[in-house]
Amino acid sequence: MTAMRDVWGEKLVQLGDADPRTVVLDGDLANSTKADKFAKAHPDRFFQMGIAEQNLIGAAAGLASVGYVPWTSSFAVFFTHRAVDPIRMLVAQSHANVKIAGSYAGLLIGAVGKTHLDIQDLAIMRAMPDMTVLSPGDNHELVAMMDWAQANDGPVYLRLTRGAVPDLFDAEYVFEPGSVRELQAGGEVALVSTGPQTSRVLAAAELLAEAGVQPTVLHLPCLKPLDEAALLSALAGHDLIVTVEEHSIHGGLGGLVAEVLTAAGAAPRIDRIGIQDTWGESAGDDFLLAKHGLSAESIANRVRRNLPIRH
Amino acid sequence: MTADPGVPVVSDDLPALARQARWQVVKTVTSSKAGHIGGPLSMMDLLVSLYFRQLNIRPEEPDWADRDRFVLSKGHAAIGLYAVLALRGFLPLDELPTFDKGDSRLQGHPDVTRLPGLDSSTGSLGQGLSVGVGMALGARLAKKPFHTWVLLGDGEIQEGMVWEAVQVAARYRLSNLTAIIDRNGLQQFGLPSSEDTVRTDRGDRRDPWFGVDLAAVFTAFGWRVLEIDGHDYGQIDNAYALAQAGDHADRPTVIIAHTVKGKGLSLAEGVHTWHSIVPSAEDFERARQELEPDELELLDAHATSAPTMNGASA
Numbered sequence: 001m002t003a004m005r006d007v008w009g010e011k012l013v014q015l016g017d018a019d020p021r022t023v024v025l026d027g028d029l030a031n032s033t034k035a036d037k038f039a040k041a042h043p044d045r046f047f048q049m050g051i052a053e054q055n056l057i058g059a060a061a062g063l064a065s066v067g068y069v070p071w072t073s074s075f076a077v078f079f080t081h082r083a084v085d086p087i088r089m090l091v092a093q094s095h096a097n098v099k100i101a102g103s104y105a106g107l108l109i110g111a112v113g114k115t116h117l118d119i120q121d122l123a124i125m126r127a128m129p130d131m132t133v134l135s136p137g138d139n140h141e142l143v144a145m146m147d148w149a150q151a152n153d154g155p156v157y158l159r160l161t162r163g164a165v166p167d168l169f170d171a172e173y174v175f176e177p178g179s180v181r182e183l184q185a186g187g188e189v190a191l192v193s194t195g196p197q198t199s200r201v202l203a204a205a206e207l208l209a210e211a212g213v214q215p216t217v218l219h220l221p222c223l224k225p226l227d228e229a230a231l232l233s234a235l236a237g238h239d240l241i242v243t244v245e246e247h248s249i250h251g252g253l254g255g256l257v258a259e260v261l262t263a264a265g266a267a268p269r270i271d272r273i274g275i276q277d278t279w280g281e282s283a284g285d286d287f288l289l290a291k292h293g294l295s296a297e298s299i300a301n302r303v304r305r306n307l308p309i310r311h
Numbered sequence: 312m313t314a315d316p317g318v319p320v321v322s323d324d325l326p327a328l329a330r331q332a333r334w335q336v337v338k339t340v341t342s343s344k345a346g347h348i349g350g351p352l353s354m355m356d357l358l359v360s361l362y363f364r365q366l367n368i369r370p371e372e373p374d375w376a377d378r379d380r381f382v383l384s385k386g387h388a389a390i391g392l393y394a395v396l397a398l399r400g401f402l403p404l405d406e407l408p409t410f411d412k413g414d415s416r417l418q419g420h421p422d423v424t425r426l427p428g429l430d431s432s433t434g435s436l437g438q439g440l441s442v443g444v445g446m447a448l449g450a451r452l453a454k455k456p457f458h459t460w461v462l463l464g465d466g467e468i469q470e471g472m473v474w475e476a477v478q479v480a481a482r483y484r485l486s487n488l489t490a491i492i493d494r495n496g497l498q499q500f501g502l503p504s505s506e507d508t509v510r511t512d513r514g515d516r517r518d519p520w521f522g523v524d525l526a527a528v529f530t531a532f533g534w535r536v537l538e539i540d541g542h543d544y545g546q547i548d549n550a551y552a553l554a555q556a557g558d559h560a561d562r563p564t565v566i567i568a569h570t571v572k573g574k575g576l577s578l579a580e581g582v583h584t585w586h587s588i589v590p591s592a593e594d595f596e597r598a599r600q601e602l603e604p605d606e607l608e609l610l611d612a613h614a615t616s617a618p619t620m621n622g623a624s625a
Binding site for chain 2: 023044045047049050052054055057058059060061062063064065066067068070085086088089090093094095
């Protein structure tokens with residue numbers, strides 16, 4: 001398995017090879033995000049903006065306005081929190097062709113603690129009109145999303161996990177904004193997830209199958225825009241919807257699914273698994289996943305507990 | 312008057328243009344019952360000189376790729392920019408009364424998605440110089456000769472993001488970028504100033520940079536600093552020419568332009584409360600006496616099309 005950041009860096013190089021409009025702006029983390037691959041391949045189109053993410057976003061908007069396709073490199077949290085105002089005004093409100101790649105999003109970013117974890121980025125970006133919000137589940141999907149973002153004018157937020165993720169798809173994958181991917185068909189319970197969490201949800205589904213429960217598994221690679229009719233259709237007939245995300249339960253995937261279902265008048269039970277109203281901490285991946293109920297075992301256990309009692 | 316080849320010179324009567332633009336500002340804010348006055352008036356001589364003597368732009372082709380770029384970082388002065396854009400032919404003068412109204416292209420703060428002729432949205436303060444840095448980097452990368460100008464308020468450069476842009480612009484030696492600071496010494500509220508109660512240890516002055524040598528700060532950051540009277544056209548023109556000249560190709564330029572907030576309207580000059588105010592009927596009449604240009608009837612006759620200025624060239 002290849003780390004998602006490595007695939008991101010390599011794909012950036014390819015985009016740079018193919019399209020001279022491609023530029024990368026880094027907030028002094030290129031060797032972490034792997035934008036350093038682009039810096040090596042295309043040094044003239046790599047801009048070191050220093051530890052100053054607001055200006056990085058503003059300069060990206062300026063470059064976009066004169067015809068370039070800027071990709072940004074930093075940790076997600078410094079974009080979606082620290083630079084949220086220039087993102088709002090100069091990128092989203094201006095419909096600037098800036099691709100914001102939030103690396104190290106979610107819980108699994110190495111033992112650096114709550115200051116560096118981004119567990120609200122989806123909520124923040126989803127609330128921003130004009131912003132496309134992408135959360136790839138594997139490296140094939142990531143590559144397809146980057147091709148799409150490069151080819152389509154407009155603001156994009158791309159949520160990246162630091163490490164490796166098992167393959168969900170193959171190299172033929174074509175990304176379509178808003179699509180709902182049914183990875184497994186089942187009944188009674190539907191598991192809905194996004195990003196790298198989907199692979200852990202599939203593992204949970206295997207555990208449930210051993211216990212005699214066959215869940216539907218849906219993957220949402222794109223929180224905005226979203227084909228709401230497709231989501232409603234895929235969820236129809238399930239008694240329990242479980243959303244699972246490496247993100248706060250407030251305003252992210254769970255919030256999105258709940259909004260869509262309730263607005264449509266469909267009111268099954270929705271159980272939102274994710275980071276509750278709390279912060280993260282310095283710890284290893286396994287510890288954090290287990291503590292926040294995101295490991296395959298903890299997801300399976302919670303689903304079993306919450307299933308309607310059968311007679 | 313002479314200018315660089317290729318730079319259109321559309322008027323040699325800048326004082327008349329500035330007076331007309333100031334009149335449009337007061338008239339529009341009064342009729343729309345919204346907007347800012349002090350800031351648009353303080354920057355007006357700088358802006359008129361830029362738009363009528365310096366910028367290489369095409370009103371008939373506002374998206375022309377090689378045009379000089381201008382970012383009004385102090386976006387709350389939008390009505391001042393709209394007035395100048397109208398006089399320069401980017402929009403009809405009779406569109407100005409739509410300012411700040413629903414569905415208008417003339418939003419309370421500049422909206423790049425609505426009005427051709429704008430190069431950036433601004434409004435949340437302190438962001439414009441960063442956009443200018445990106446434009447200047449892009450010009451260099453694309454080997455384009457256009458120059459990027461950013462007009463900032465002296466209040467908004469309290470924002471940290473400005474200084475992020477300042478350090479990067481110097482490190483990238485962006486000689487194709489010029490920042491103009493409208494140094495009017497007043498912000499919306501600031502700190503109260505009273506002869507009796509000034510405590511300099513608390514910065515008890517309304518001047519946002521009281522006690523700070525701004526020119527020295529920019530110099531220390533690696534910028535070329537020009538300090539001028541922002542209402543003296545000779546000094547403005549000279550500074551603009553120097554900023555674009557190639558004899559300092561290793562540095563961006565900042566023009567610290569000392570101005571008077573509310574300039575041209577005696578009621579408002581140097582009075583911080585005129586930052587944003589809707590003039591009373593009495594105040595408006597006084598403004599009319601001071602600002603209404605003799606040429607008004609002539610200009611209004613052209614109000615629905617691009618006005619022709621004295622000495623205009625395509």
